[in-house]
Structure formats: structure tokens, C-alpha cells
Amino acid sequence: MTTSEENYIKVIYHLSLVSPKGVNTNAIAGMLETKASSVTDMLKKLSEKDLVSYQKYQGVSLTENGLLSAKMIVRKHRLWEVFLVEKLAFNWDEVHEIAEELEHIKSEALINKLDAFLGFPAFDPHGDPIPNEKGVIQKVNKLLLSEAELNKEYYCIGVKDSSSEFLKYLDKQKIALGSTFKVIERESFDDTLTVEINAQEKIISNKIANNLYVQ
Amino acid sequence: MTTSEENYIKVIYHLSLVSPKGVNTNAIAGMLETKASSVTDMLKKLSEKDLVSYQKYQGVSLTENGLLSAKMIVRKHRLWEVFLVEKLAFNWDEVHEIAEELEHIKSEALINKLDAFLGFPAFDPHGDPIPNEKGVIQKVNKLLLSEAELNKEYYCIGVKDSSSEFLKYLDKQKIALGSTFKVIERESFDDTLTVEINAQEKIISNKIANNLYVQ
DNA sequence: ATTAAAATTTAGGCAAAACTAAAAATTAAT
């Protein structure tokens, strides 16, 4: 698989988690910052290789092969992110772009040894689960902070948006994985929350609350 | 720089250490397993970018820019090799191909943090020096085992040939960096050496002796 | 100093992955 093919497979994987009934050409083009016509070309090629099942005008989904490939790419990406944060002391907002490159390095031995070196981590620095060697992903029940019940103790286990901007905002607010949350009040007008975060009361917009996973 | 451009620059660098008066088109083609005509194409492009100075039919050499780029690629390659051996427990004969991929990852922060994580190593697992952040390479005086004086104590500080085959042979013979050598006898007919290696007497062919650096 | 051999370059093409513009199919709206 070329790097480009891998990027398509990965994007189709992520999109199919959100819309399981078939991924749109335009959606793929949007994620990859390319044109729909380029996507069509590639879908034909991936279909030839039995990585996706594709019918003109009907969207696309991953085959079994494609799904496993996608999970392996995600596994690499997330393991490298752990490495960058845990071993090289990068901040969690700095690792995505580098991992985007590292995920394409081709060596099973490398990734399995890296996994062992890191102590077989189950989650990446943003709380996303890391598929194991077989592609199995540990299922975690989590909910968004925006869906949390009032006056109940939660702790932060992940972010939905892992853009640098959002992560930097969280740093500034001293919110990290493991932070404890208790929603004190929900303003029904705009869904703003008053939350006790690590015993400090803070106002959290709905947009923020919609991008924090808690448990 | 593209990966392909980087590979050309790296190969020109290595060849120019051996033949400093200008590197041949054919030599580059040989190293990259490509055709001379492809090399000519690329040399024009690299020349445009001021990475090499090139005159038709007259061979090529690196410009100041090209030299620094080459050293940075070599730096990355060797630091990743150290990582693979020291941290991920790869054997020294297994790391070259993986490092060939890793050396193209583009991030100064990454490589400098990796350098720090590894404790600023001066040499890679094959005894080759690692250029520092500025591209400066520590000079070491070394000689080939084939040039060693009789009955004098040396120790192994590097290999000239770092092919997997040669390295595996050395493993089998229990020769590693740090092994001590004392040449007992030189057979003038074929330059075979009788050498005391770590206090064990062994017969070493000229070919082997020509690929071991000692000090 | 010619000539032969070797090395290098030019010319013309190909495949991958992108693009633009136009055509076709699907979906949504009246």
C-alpha cells in the first residue's frame, strides 16, 4: 500500500465510524483536502485491491481487508503518539502531525517492539483506544460531558476533538485526562455548564462540553 | 525536499567521501538501483535547488546547502538506528532498512528530542559517528584491522561494511564493538590474519580484516 | 591522432496521484 492509499483507507475508516451506512466521496475529499474526482479515481483503485467495496454513486465501505489495514494504521498512529508524549516529552497537542508521518513506516516488528517498549498501552494521549496486534479495540463506555448527570462524579477519559487549538485551551484551563468533573448546573438557555473541575468551579460552554469524554 | 531527493543527496554525500573530486552519474545510479538517465534528470533538479553543483558530463558535488542537508539525513538515520537497537532491542543487522524509512520523517523537534532521549550518542550501532544538531561530525582516528601492527592491542570501534550478512558473521564469531584484537601473524601469501580476539585465537580473512575498524 | 569503448545526456513515454471542466446520476424542492 502506498502512503496515499493508506491515508484514504484511514479516512474511510474514521468516517465509517460516524456514518456506517456508506461513506461519501465528498466527505473523503473534505478530510483529505483533495477533490472529489481524485477520490473517485482512488476508490476504483482501492476497490480493485479489495480494500473497499464500492459502487458508483453509492458511497464506499471497507472490506474485511480494508478494515484490518485501517486498524493497523490507527494502531501505529496511536502508539507513536504515546511514544512522542511519554518518551520524548512532547505535549499532547504537538504529536498529531508527526504521527501522521510515522504511521506509514512499514515494519510489523517495529510496531510490535514499540508496543512492548511502551508497556502495551491501551490508550493514546487523547484517550483514544489503541488496537492490539490483531486489530481488536477495547470498548470503553464513555459519555460526553454535555450528557453528564448533575451532581455526579466523573473523570475525564478522552477528547473528541484533538485539534491543537482545543488541546491548548484545555491546558490553559488545567483540564487533562484524569481531571474530575461534577456538573453543578446546566443553563437551559445555551446549555452552558457550571462544572467543578478538580475542585475548582468553572463555566464550560456547550461546544467544549461536547468534546470531552467522561466516565 | 522529497524522499527521492533526500535519497539522492544522501547517496551523493556517501560517494563524495570516497571520491571527493566529483561523483559519477553511474555510481549514483548503482547505489540507488536506478538508471543513469534518471540520475541525470534528478541532478538537474537538485542543481536548480542549489543542493548540488553540476556540470554536464563532469560529475556532481554537494553545495554547502546540500552538504548540510545530507548530514541532517545521516544524523536522523543514525539516531534512529541507536533508538532501534538501544530501546527496541533490535539486533544491529536489522536496523538499516527501517532507519532508511525513519530518516525521512520531517521534524527538527522530533530528532532533537530523540537525540536527548538517547543521551546524545556520538556513534551509531555500527560505530559510525552521528552528526550533531549543527551537522558537525566528530573525527575519530581509526584504522582497518588489515592495517594493524603485529602484537599490538586494538579494540573494535566500527564496521566498514554494515550489510546484514557481514554483521551476522561477526555475531557468529562473537565479534562486536569493543572486542579486543591482537594480530599474531600475517600470512603474506593471501593476507590472512591470525588474531587474538577477546583472548581467543582466530583466523581472519583479508576481506573481513578490511571491513573492521580498530583503534 | 584516430578509433573504440564507456559514460552521460537527450528525447520521448509511462504510471501514480493530483487537477479542471464537463457530463451524468442522484436527491431535494416545488
Place this chain on the structure above:
DNA sequence: ATTAATTTTTAGTTTTGCCTAAATTTTAAT
């Protein structure tokens, strides 16, 4: 049920890096 809007595909180009074959230049040999 048509029409309009949107989405998707096709057709034709471009760029990068490679190729083969032919032409050119350099080097080596007589």
C-alpha cells in the same frame, strides 16, 4: 412528476520520478 440543486463520475491534463532507446561526450587504447 418535473425541475433544480447537489453529488459524483468521466475525460483530458499536469507533475514527479522513473523507464528505453538513441545521440552525444568523454576516456582509453591503439
